[in-house]
Amino acid sequence: MLAINRACELVRELDCGEIVDGIIDICNVSVEPTRVRFDPKRINEILGTSISREEMSELLKRIEMIVDGDEIIVPAYRNDIINTADVAEEIVRLYGVDKILPTQFECRAVEGKLTxxxxxxxxxxxxxxxxxxxxxxxxxxxxxxxxxxxxxxxxxxxxxxxxxxxxxxxxxxxxxxxxxxxxxxxxxxxxxxxxxxxxxxxxxxxxxxxxxxxxxxxxxxxxxxxxxxxxxxxxxxxxxxxxxxxxxxxxxxxxxxxxxxxxxxxxxxxxxxxxxxxxxxxxxxxxxxxxxxxxxxxxxxxxxxxxxSADSDKHYEPLPVFPGIERDLALVMDKDIEAQTVIDSIVRFSGKSLCSVKIFDVYTGKGVPDGKKSVAFRLTFRLPDKTMNDAEAEQAVSKILKKLKENCDIEIRS
CATH class of the missing domain: 3.30.930.10 (Bira Bifunctional Protein; Domain 2)
Incomplete structure (x- = not known):
């Protein structure tokens, strides 16, 4: 109406027409108030607030929206209000955005990782x-x-x-x-x-x-x-x-x-x-x-x-409490015997006192018969509950040499 009145005022001032009394409505469609669902719980979920139903009703009255049970009567001129989200927007505008307390984001980001x-x-x-x-x-x-x-x-x-x-x-x-x-x-x-x-x-x-x-x-x-x-x-x-x-x-x-x-x-x-x-x-x-x-x-x-065959778990062992004893053995064997075969035999014949076997020398030449080779092994012995003495080490070595002679025809180099 303000716009119509202003237009009429300009017509009179500019003397470009005649103003007559009355208003003629040429709209052929009757515009009636609409109804929108009123859901206070959903409105609070959207806004992150805890506004009561009564307070919402009072706020809506200020803009000529009347709560009628589970519905809101929306004035005909507010054709932009069509759903609950629109109602929530009007309520928060009247309630005040500054009154909404910040809340923690209820979601957890999942960290990406490799398989x-x-x-x-x-x-x-x-x-x-x-x-x-x-x-x-x-x-x-x-x-x-x-x-x-x-x-x-x-x-x-x-x-x-x-x-x-x-x-x-x-x-x-x-x-x-x-x-x-x-x-x-x-x-x-x-x-x-x-x-x-x-x-x-x-x-x-x-x-x-x-x-x-x-x-x-x-x-x-x-x-x-x-x-x-x-x-x-x-x-x-x-x-x-x-x-x-x-x-x-x-x-x-x-x-x-x-x-x-x-x-x-x-x-x-x-x-x-x-x-x-x-x-x-x-x-x-x-x-x-x-x-x-x-x-x-x-x-x-x-x-x-x-x-x-891989084990992704790491296994740790405590450092040894008792000292070990090392013994070097120069063994004479056929040239075609693999050193790994001898190591496997030593481990099999030695018992639990043997910690490691390493090769540190291979020799062929003077003092070694034709078709033979001399391979030197360093054996480390250790007991878990006491210090191993020389007699126990010699006993373990003697057992290994005996088994190598009987099973592999391998002798200690003289």
């Missing part, structure tokens, strides 16, 4: 980096010719590959079943660029067929180096990785059936009765296939099998 397997992979990466290796990422597709380059036999299961339907070329036409060619290619790239030392690793994804002709993926840890180090350095790296990952029940044996590696300079890692990987010096002819003109050492380990 156990992802944490295991990260631990592998951290361990390899700590040992001085650089991580690489290589393509998952390779050339079928790579199997010939690393001397994989024709009937080997690794040649049963998954072929790509639309390869970019023959060099990228199959999915890899071994990580060895990929890491050797990376070494070749560094060698051709005259890098004197190269130490690389990769947790590579392998793609293999199953008996149902469906493919499945697995992870393989590949590490390789040239320039510095030898077979025993690689063996030390493998042992450090297995120990740091908490892998249980592993042992190392010589591997004479792996054509990719130098004969006599290759070993395999076994967990239980399953082979989980190999390591050693790459066969010179394989190295020449990749145009690497120096000794190359590499290893591949099945990550899935290691994960299944």
């Amino acid at each position: 156990n397997y992802q944490a295991f992979l990260k631990k592998i990466n951290d361990t390899c980096v700590g040992l001085g290796f650089d991580e690489i990422y290589t393509y998952s597709f390779i050339s079928p010719k790579m199997f010939d380059k690393i001397h994989i036999p024709e009937n080997d299961v690794r040649r049963d590959v998954i072929r790509i339907r639309n390869p970019l070329g023959d060099d990228t036409s199959v999915m890899r079943t071994t990580a060895l060619p990929s890491i050797l290619e990376a070494l070749m790239h560094n060698y051709n660029h005259r890098s004197p030392v190269c130490r690389l690793f990769e947790c590579a994804t392998l793609y293999q067929k199953s008996e149902s002709d469906m493919s499945y993926e697995s992870k393989s840890l590949a590490i390789a180096f040239y320039g510095e180090g030898d077979f025993y350095d690689m063996k030390g790296y493998i042992e450090a990785i297995l120990k740091h990952l908490g892998v249980k029940g592993w042992r190392i044996q010589s591997d004479e059936e792996n054509p990719s590696y130098h004969p006599g300079r290759c070993a395999k890692v076994i967990i239980g009765d399953k082979k989980v990987g190999s390591f050693g010096q790459i066969h010179p002819s394989v190295a020449s296939e990749f145009e690497i003109g120096t000794d190359v050492y590499a290893a591949t380990l099945d990550v899935t099998k290691m994960y299944g």
Whole structure:
């Protein structure tokens, strides 16, 4: 009405029309007050308040909204009030936002974390980096010719590959079943660029067929180096990785059936009765296939099998209370007897007093018969409840020597 009155006043002042008495309503629709649900509990939940029903009613009366039971009669001119949220907005405007006390957010943020397997992979990466290796990422597709380059036999299961339907070329036409060619290619790239030392690793994804002709993926840890180090350095790296990952029940044996590696300079890692990987010096002819003109050492380990045998819990033991006794034994044995076999026998025959067995010397020459070798072992004995004396140590050594003679034909060097 204020706007209409002002318009009429301007018409009279400007003398641009004639003002007549009365008001004519040309609206054909009758506008009646509307009703909206009145829910004090829901209004308090929306606002985070505890306003009583009576106080809400008084506030609404101030803006011509009348509470009628569970409904509110809303004036016709307030067509913006259509639901409970609109009513809550009017109440808080009249009540005063400054009167609403802050409340704690009733929600807890969940911290994201790695799965156990992802944490295991990260631990592998951290361990390899700590040992001085650089991580690489290589393509998952390779050339079928790579199997010939690393001397994989024709009937080997690794040649049963998954072929790509639309390869970019023959060099990228199959999915890899071994990580060895990929890491050797990376070494070749560094060698051709005259890098004197190269130490690389990769947790590579392998793609293999199953008996149902469906493919499945697995992870393989590949590490390789040239320039510095030898077979025993690689063996030390493998042992450090297995120990740091908490892998249980592993042992190392010589591997004479792996054509990719130098004969006599290759070993395999076994967990239980399953082979989980190999390591050693790459066969010179394989190295020449990749145009690497120096000794190359590499290893591949099945990550899935290691994960299944790993113990994530750390176990601590108190420091020994009583001193130990060391005894050095130089044992003469056939050249083809593995030192690990002798260590296993010593542990088996020694009893609970033996703490550790270490090799510190291998000798062939004067004083050692042909076809024989002398291997020196350092044995440490310790008792948990008292100090071990010399007589007890000698008794333990005598028992070990007797069993080695009877079972393995191994004698102490005179």
